[in-house]
Amino acid sequence: MILVRHxxxxxxxxLRQQKGRTLRQVASRASVALGYLSEVERGQKEASSEILASVAEALDVPISTIMREVSDRLSVLEGITSFPDVVPDELVAMATPELSLR
Structure with a gap:
């Protein structure tokens, strides 16, 4: 069974290791208990969107980058070999209304 939390x-x-940060550093910066963050990293606990946002900020990474990587990993696990690598025009227009006026 594929679990998103894993x-x-x-x-x-x-991401934490790529940035050379310890679990303690990220937990402190994100105001999350060290033990809880450890459980999240090991896939033992579900992180709320608020926790994910705090950890993303502590890592100086957009949450969209985290979710994109998770999505890509899930696609591989599900055996999906081709998927679009573009943001739909409707979402771009919603995110940047000034561009939709052109």
């Missing part, structure tokens, strides 16, 4: 945990751990 992939989220792996992505968070990978």
């Amino acid at each position: 992939e989220i945990g792996e992505v968070l751990r990978d």
Whole structure:
């Protein structure tokens, strides 16, 4: 069974290690208990959107980057080999209304 929390945990751990930060540093900066963040990274606990946002900020990474990586990993696990790598025009227009006036 594929669990999203496992992939989220792996992505968070990978990003933290890529940035050379300890679990303690990220937990402190995100105002999250060290033990809880450890459980999230190991896929044992579900992180709320608020916790994910705090950890993303502590890692100086947009939450969209985290979710994109999770999505890509899930696609691979599900055996999906081709998926679009573009943001739909409707979402771009919603995010940047000034561009939709052109």
